[in-house]
Amino acid sequence: MSNPTNLRHEKTVLIRPEFLNHGGTLFGGYMMQWADDMAYNAASLAFPGAIFVTKLFGQFDFKSPVAAGDIIKIFSEVESVGTTSCKILVWALNARSNAEVFRTFAVMVNVRDGRKTPLNR
Numbered sequence: 001m002s003n004p005t006n007l008r009h010e011k012t013v014l015i016r017p018e019f020l021n022h023g024g025t026l027f028g029g030y031m032m033q034w035a036d037d038m039a040y041n042a043a044s045l046a047f048p049g050a051i052f053v054t055k056l057f058g059q060f061d062f063k064s065p066v067a068a069g070d071i072i073k074i075f076s077e078v079e080s081v082g083t084t085s086c087k088i089l090v091w092a093l094n095a096r097s098n099a100e101v102f103r104t105f106a107v108m109v110n111v112r113d114g115r116k117t118p119l120n121r
């Protein structure tokens, strides 16, 4: 049986005009929201009983612009597991060119009643 902590998750997004900034490229905030979703999904599917909040994200360095009509693939996977947290790698590629859009990580913490709680491993 596969280990859910080893799974790679993938989301494919068509960049529609409503996702653009005033300069005509993708507004980074949308990408950050999708990255946070993907970090949450990877953590939550690896630890089904946990309730995760985002503790922190690494740097977002947007390396290549994204335009309307581009198709973006966003990936996430659990890199490591601590006591109450797990570290999730999150990255995105422009699907047609394979250009990397960003690569970062998130630390997701299991909480109960607002306090960090050990993960069941």
Ligand SMILES: CC(C)(COP(=O)(O)OP(=O)(O)OC[C@H]1O[C@@H](n2cnc3c(N)ncnc32)[C@H](O)[C@@H]1OP(=O)(O)O)[C@@H](O)C(=O)NCCC(=O)NCCS
Pocket: 053, 054, 055, 056, 081, 082, 083, 084, 085, 086, 107, 109, 111, 114, 115, 116
């Ligand atoms: C999540 C929260 C309960 C953590 O409580 P805390 O007392 O600050 O906990 P800690 O500083 O001990 O960190 C908790 C875990 O995160 C890890 N962590 C914290 N800072 C880290 C950092 N800079 N790098 C890597 N891991 C880090 C700790 O190692 C710990 O993990 P572990 O138990 O697996 O070792 C609390 O900070 C909180 O509620 N934050 C708000 C979260 C939120 O609302 N997010 C949504 C966005 S607004």
